Amino acid sequence: MGVLALGALFGQIPFGPLRFGAAGALFMGLLVGMLSPRLGENLDLVKSLGVVLFCYCVGLGAGSTFMSDLRRQWSLMVAGILGLGAMAGFGVVAGKLVGLSPAHVAGMYAGVLTSPAIDAARRATGGDADTLVGYAVSYPTGVVVAMIIVAMVATKHWPGRRDNVSMAEAGITAISADVTHDTPIGEVPGWPTKVRMSYLRRKGQMRVASPEDHLRHGDLVLVVGMPDDVDKAIEFLGQRSRTSLTENRRDVDFRRFVVSNPHLLGLSIGEINVRENLSGVITRVRRGDLDMLATDDLVLQPGDRVLVVVPRGRLSDAEDFFGDSEARVSQVDALTLGLGIALGLLAGVITVPLPWGIHFQLGNAAGPLIMGMVLGALHRTGPFRWDLPHSTSSILRQLGLMLFLACVGLATGPAFLDQGISLNGLKIMILSVFSMALGGVILLGLARWRGLSAQRATGGFAGFVGQPAVQSYANSLVNDERIDSAYGALFALGTVVKILLVQVIALS
Numbered sequence: 001m002g003v004l005a006l007g008a009l010f011g012q013i014p015f016g017p018l019r020f021g022a023a024g025a026l027f028m029g030l031l032v033g034m035l036s037p038r039l040g041e042n043l044d045l046v047k048s049l050g051v052v053l054f055c056y057c058v059g060l061g062a063g064s065t066f067m068s069d070l071r072r073q074w075s076l077m078v079a080g081i082l083g084l085g086a087m088a089g090f091g092v093v094a095g096k097l098v099g100l101s102p103a104h105v106a107g108m109y110a111g112v113l114t115s116p117a118i119d120a121a122r123r124a125t126g127g128d129a130d131t132l133v134g135y136a137v138s139y140p141t142g143v144v145v146a147m148i149i150v151a152m153v154a155t156k157h158w159p160g161r162r163d164n165v166s167m168a169e170a171g172i173t174a175i176s177a178d179v180t181h182d183t184p185i186g187e188v189p190g191w192p193t194k195v196r197m198s199y200l201r202r203k204g205q206m207r208v209a210s211p212e213d214h215l216r217h218g219d220l221v222l223v224v225g226m227p228d229d230v231d232k233a234i235e236f237l238g239q240r241s242r243t244s245l246t247e248n249r250r251d252v253d254f255r256r257f258v259v260s261n262p263h264l265l266g267l268s269i270g271e272i273n274v275r276e277n278l279s280g281v282i283t284r285v286r287r288g289d290l291d292m293l294a295t296d297d298l299v300l301q302p303g304d305r306v307l308v309v310v311p312r313g314r315l316s317d318a319e320d321f322f323g324d325s326e327a328r329v330s331q332v333d334a335l336t337l338g339l340g341i342a343l344g345l346l347a348g349v350i351t352v353p354l355p356w357g358i359h360f361q362l363g364n365a366a367g368p369l370i371m372g373m374v375l376g377a378l379h380r381t382g383p384f385r386w387d388l389p390h391s392t393s394s395i396l397r398q399l400g401l402m403l404f405l406a407c408v409g410l411a412t413g414p415a416f417l418d419q420g421i422s423l424n425g426l427k428i429m430i431l432s433v434f435s436m437a438l439g440g441v442i443l444l445g446l447a448r449w450r451g452l453s454a455q456r457a458t459g460g461f462a463g464f465v466g467q468p469a470v471q472s473y474a475n476s477l478v479n480d481e482r483i484d485s486a487y488g489a490l491f492a493l494g495t496v497v498k499i500l501l502v503q504v505i506a507l508s
Contacts, residue, residue: 003029003406025402026469029409030140034417039410047407048364053400054468055365055491056341057393059372060386062488064299064379072163072452073489076460079446080490081497083439083464087113088501090435092508098427100134106506107134112142112432113439113466113498120361120499124506131506136412137425138432145436146465147473153444153458154477160453163482165226172284172291173227174198176245179219180238185211188233193295195225195233196283198309199245199252206251208280208309220245224283225293253312256286259304260323266380266387270296278318280310288390289479299379303329303389329389336384340375344368359503365466366495373488401468439464459483463490466498 004025011024033039088109095105106121111134125131176199185191192211199222200209209221215237222245223230223237234240246254259265264272274280282294284307292298294306308318348367352360362370375386388396416425443464447457459482462471471487 003032003410004402006032007402007406007409026140026143026405026409029406030413030416031409033410033413035413037414039413043407043411047404047411050400050403050405050407051365051468052341052345052368053396054404055369055400056344056372057388057397057400058468058471058484058488058491059344059369059374060340060376060388061393061484063373063376064301064387072456073460073486075450076443076447076452076456076486077489077493079443079450080460080464080494082446083442084113084494084497084501086442087435087439088505090438091431092505094431094434098431100424100427100431101128101130102506102508103128103130104134104424104428105508106502107131107136108138108428108432108435109134109505110498110502111135111138112145112436113464113494120359120363121502121506123359124503132412132415133418133424134428136415137428139408139412140416141429141432142436142465143467143469145433146440146462146467146470149436149440149444150458150462150470150474151477153454153461154474154483156454158448158454160451160456162451163453163456165228171226172224172293173230174222174224174246174283175230175234176220176222176241176243177234178238178241179215179221180217181236182214182216183237184214185209188215189236190225190229190233194229194293195223196281196294198222198224198254198281198283201245201248206245206248208252208311210275222246249312251312252309253315254283254307254309255315255318256305256307257318257322257324258326258329259300259302259306260325260328261321262323262385264300264322265302265385266299268297268299269294272300274308278308278310278314278321280308280314280318282306282308288394290481299387301379301387301390302385303391330392332388332392333385336386337388339384340371340386341368343375344371347371354500360496360499362495363499366492366499369488369495370492373492397468398472401472405469436465453482455480456482456486459486460490463487463492464494466491466494 007025007028010028091105091109103125106125107130110121122131185197188195191197197209200207200213201220202216215221220241220243221237223233225233269282274282285292285294285298286305287301306322310318344367345364347370348362348364350361354360379387440461443461444457447460455478458474459471462474463486471483474483
């Protein structure tokens, strides 16, 4: 606990534009671990608990958007494979040139990419001590270099012509429109996937707009969506109105409700049918700090705050319908959390033998992450609701991350002290810097060339590195849902590739 506390304090110290955040636990663990090898003993269970909690929660969050973003991210995933392959080739060639052993290079590859592939590397090298030396020296080097790269890229705004606009960046707006063009609501550009309509005033009477409505000249309607989409819809309908429809709450009212009703969790907005049940409409869903348009295919998760527009007399019905209980949301469903993690660990221990003596195993990191992505995409299976409240997931991620990094620091501290300032240690450190720079240039360069945003590229780079602290640092710099989506995709794919390549390196 002392290492965690000191690490949290160290993580808040600014080094120019860089703050290590959760990674402070790694560096403080290294310092404390140097005092005595015994401080880092018997921590495997705690380290595994930390990485399992973090990876499973990341998987749940990324799973809900992975399939919808796959079309955009396939090029990023290809870039990740090319980058990992280039780093492996560079390590083998450069390692031989400077006189490092294959065990050194295998450990360095797993370390600079902060990867659980170290277990596969140690098996492939027969437990050679040089493997852990390469890992211990390159691990903190990889974290620092990766954070510097993220600091340079995360806040950039290069053209992302093939990427979607970030909902967090663009924001959701609601604008009243004067209708001058008679049209069914279904023909309005962007409806219902990009814009929603709630208030409708016709001949002085206010009511909730319905999908079956035919808008007429003289109507006033409230259009909700991202600014560009709202502008296109209003241009089609007529013009912006100086009247603010939401100021009149006599007949129609709106309020945000916390989704705590267990019967609604894991169902899409279209499936809960607010129109039939409440004579109203959901226009927005707030999840954490992200405000999203309430499209029919958006799946509700515990803790979501929905903005509902209903006839004024039905506000109490809406409260009962959604639950609106912070206390109920704060309760963790230990059964589904434990079952999901257990399934992930089970997937992680399955070993697949491959040619040339290579064995493939997902391990304690990739197994829970991939299982989390699968369950996050499913949302619910019969009575089991897999999603976690956003606040709960954030706490478990942070706790798991700091436990994992502190244990890594304590365990590798003695080897870092012994070899970090040696000639071999200096060689490993220098090659780690060049290797990480090479991988970063390939992945980020190809991402920009393919028209992906800097934020998606940053999340992909963090997943490519495989370092939770890098992802956490990226999220501290910019609020963008594309970071987590790309991180989950590249972390899972990258872990598989690393496990295979590190064994090839050991045999070189």
